[in-house]
Amino acid sequence: MRCPFCKEDHDRVVDSRSSDAGRIIRRRRQCLACKKRFTTYEKIGESFKLCVVKKDNSRVPYDRDKIIGGLQKACYKRPISAEQIQQIADKAEEDIFRNFDKEVSSTFVGESVMKHLRDVDKVAYIRFASVYRDFEDAGELIEEVSQAIQETEYIGQPKLFDT
Ligand SMILES: [Zn+2]
Secondary structure (H helix, E strand, O other), X not given: XXXXXXXXXXXXXXXXXXXXXXXXXXXXXXXXXXXXXXXXXXXXXOOEOOEXXXXXOOEEEOOHHHHHHHHHHHOOOOOOOHHHHHHHHHHHXXXXXXXXXXXXXXXXXXXXXXXXXXXXXXXXXXXXXXXXXXXXXXXXXXXHHHHHHHHXXXXXXXXXXXX
16 A cells, blocks of 8 residues: 555555445554555455465455355354344454455454354354364364353353254
8 A cells, every 4th residue: 555655655554444334444554664654445345355365275355245144054043133143244354354454364264253153142153163163073063062052051041952
């Protein structure tokens, strides 16, 4: 991004936030030449070109709809509104856009979504995790499920297999 003060094209991202349901990303940048800070607004689909690096090293354009699609599947028949799904995606995007502006690993994207989904619904979280996280073995998955059940009972949500 070209610095508005000295016109150099070397900067680092200091902070990023998304707004308008993740459609617009506001970035604070610092010019590495003159050290001045400036703000840019990027609209997804125009100048915004974040790549997701998959495990096989192939790259695909970042696509919020894929996150939403994954969440919808995980939240099937769970008491989670469309608005909550959007909010989870917003929070995950905050994590993603704050840390990366060119490339992000698919693992980081998956983990960010899981982290915020876990706060909302443990069943949906387990469903999501079983698809996106490569559990080493069944033992690891069971451990994760047991942990989620304990927390679910503790906060008095519906029981895990009670769907
Ligand atoms: Zn500058």
